[in-house]
Amino acid sequence: MNNNVSRILLVILGILVSCVFVVIAVWHMDWHKVLVALSPPGIYPWFFFSIASYIIGHIIRGLRTRMLISRDASLSIMTATNIVVVGYAVNNIMPARMGEFARAAMLSERTGIPFLQSLTVVFIERVFDGLAIVVLLSTAVLFLGTGLPVQHTIVISFSVFGSALLFILLVGVAPHRFMAGISKATYAVSPRLHDTAVRITTFFVNGAGYLSTPANILKISVVSLVIWLCDAGLFIFLLPAFGLSINLWQALFVMGVANLGIFFPFVFGHSSPGYIGPFHYKCIQSLVLLGAPRAAAQNFSVVAHLAIYIILLVWGGLVLLWYGIALGLTANLTKRAKSYSGLMDCAPATANILGLTSPDTAAKPTAPFIYKLTEAAVPLDAYEGISDPRAVVTYVADFIQGEIRNLSKKFQVLFAIGMFGFNLIISLRYFSSFASLPLTTRRLIFNSWAYGRIPVQRQLFKLIRSTALLAFFEHPAVTAALEKRKDRQ
């Protein structure tokens, strides 16, 4: 199949698959229950606080991912957080923790590190997550009383995550020994198996590389605890919305039980898209255990799930959409591109065949505001004998306008916002637009902004003042006037 067509089909398929999953996810929602749960008066401020806490948790997750891969790649916190959120979003619309694979794939794509190494990083994160939840749950049980029937869950979870962590730490602290052990063990079986095993082990060892020092292990542990405290924040802020008292230990307990309940696919008997069912069940069960009325617990579980769901679907959806657009643009570029056949064939043997007559991109007219600003910026009055001062100002203004148009879009927007703010302040102060003010007033204003004490104002006007002075003093008429003046002196 043609490469372009296959790319376009891939994009369309991706969007269709996303739509199908969103429909599946929404299909499982009991909207009547949601509306009932959201009906109590005064719920919304708490609802938004809980969302904010959950979002902060995800940003810290992004930070943790960044730390874990810092030896091999550099990611902005925004990108790292987006990767985490996409993983969670996919987990919420696909069963069997497929999100972890999506997260690893995206991490690999964004950083260039091999997929297996990314998968190791995700695995490490999940192990630390599991242990953080167990620690927080155990602490909550300790404070709430030992009568709560979760000891069994805690012991199993601790054993599973603890063993996994021990293994990871052994690899992280002594990677060479681990590699040597794998090498020895597999070489005896078959050389081919040995090569494959060593290759896979290398990825695993690299993935665990950040955990080679006690300080780094401590950092990841603390960050993981903070992440799950933020997640517990989601539960804390929702408790008063349903007439339950704010209690950190109760929130930690509910958070711990609900999350451990959905943590293991197939193990605790539940893994469904969006965890609809298992999450609610565990949430209700834990709240009832703490003495909450069943009706309030039911509504609580629905709203807590909704808060998580909204964030992940909206955020994750936007990130995926962005990806889709980027892929679409690529596909479009590929589709539009012509073969360069014939381009070189018709050219002389040794010549640059194009490029002597490309147009000047800054030939568009200069905005009147820029002209008025330029008038205020240049010290025209100080230089007598310039025959056509207006031509000089026009030359400088055109140059400034061209420079602004050549800024990247981001800087153009920032500059436009800054100038809008400037105009607004001037309008409020003088009841007139800057351009309508007399030249002397405009000069005073310009000087106070461009050379004043406020750094933001200076930065905003730096482009104008620098380019204005550059073009002004490089104009032949000004240079001549300056030379004459010097000679007179």
Next chain:
Amino acid sequence: MNSRQPVQALIIGSGAGGAMTAQVLASSGMEVLLLEEGRLWPLSEYGNNCPEGMKKMYRRRGMTPIMGTVPIGYTEGRCYGGGTEVNSGFWHRTPTEILLRWKAQYNLEAAYPKDLEPHFAWLEEQLNVSLYGKEWPASTRIFARGIEAMDWSYQEVPRVVENCESLNFCPNGCPSGAKKSMSRTLLPQAEQSGARVLTNCRVKMLIKQKKRITGVLASLLRADGSEELIRIPAENVFVCAGATETPALLRRSGIHFHIGDSFRIHPMLKVAARFNDEVNSHRSVLPLLQVKEFWPEISLGGAFFALGHLAMLLSENWPATGQQMDNFKTMAIFYVAVRGTGKGTIRSSLTGEDATSIKYDLSREDQWNLSKGLAHLCALLLAAGAVEVYPSVYGLSSINNDIDAIRWLDQLLPKSCLSLTTIHAFSSCPMGERIDRCAADSFGKVYHHENLYINDGSMIPDSPGVNPQGTIMGFARRNAIHFVEEQR
């Protein structure tokens, strides 16, 4: 050339790295196609005033700011010949200490002075690397006087120039052709060996198939202003688009492994100095000396002088210093450059437009070195007979005595008052055998790719502490020859 077949070697960029690569590959008999985003200007179009030069020969007409804790003005050439058309032509071999550091930190193979010696020697002959050869201009003599008064060591820096006419047009293209820029030297050599060139051709992305680059998508600006998107298949691709555009292109193409994560620069603080006698810097070549007393952390030297540049420098404190424009004939511009220790990043634009996001955070060490450098430079200039020195630092309009100068040895220049610039950028895709920090191997082959190479300032592992043209070209030639030998 049959254009239906993949090009044997596609080179993106015609600056110091790209031209060098094209020359080596073409002269070895390979089929070479070189793409340049900028335009080819005839010599008659060189030597304009600064605004016209910026319009013609610079990326975004010189508007490529580096964002960070202190915004830094950065400019780079974008024309046939790249940065070599608009630089001052200063030439340094890579210092031995720096090469040893790169070996220690990046495990850069085959990069000892003896490995690079033949490449430097060849280049120095081809580019006529030489000293000025005539009586130094006034600004250079004054600078030498100051250095001697301080009892410091200095050197006249050789340049890639033959019969310099001291026209003072270095940053706007040398109209006499004295500067041995790439458009005058290696590019014609490459063309004579059969290399083909497309100017006004911007590569939008590399086309990837697993670990191979199969070609590029590029937009070609036609003479009538229209753009045409073309697809060029290639067997081997060399990205030589410079320290900011090479990583941006690679990242746009989905190649991220250590790409654009370790961008470095030489932050530069300029000062203007006023003397009693006429210097006439506007009519002579820039000061030719550099003070290496405090190298590699701090370098002091002379900068290009134009009335517009002087006005920009003075604009930091314009109400207090603007009237000094009248004294331009007695003034010259100098700089403090530091070996940047902060880290920066290069990212392709999120909005999909062809704009690169450049970030560099000035480190505290950089800040200290700039402060100390300013103290040393001001003391030197005052010792050379300067009446007043005007730093491009807001709130510090002038320095006219040693005490005011020397206090910056122990006092930090505030970040919010600094007005910094740079023209030296590198290290955004470092090469070396340390796969945990390098984007390419010791010869510029991008990791995890079979036929993709980088060969420009982006591959320099770390800040060289000297003008980088010599380093870039020396390594580019070494890498290109290594590639040719491997192909055989």
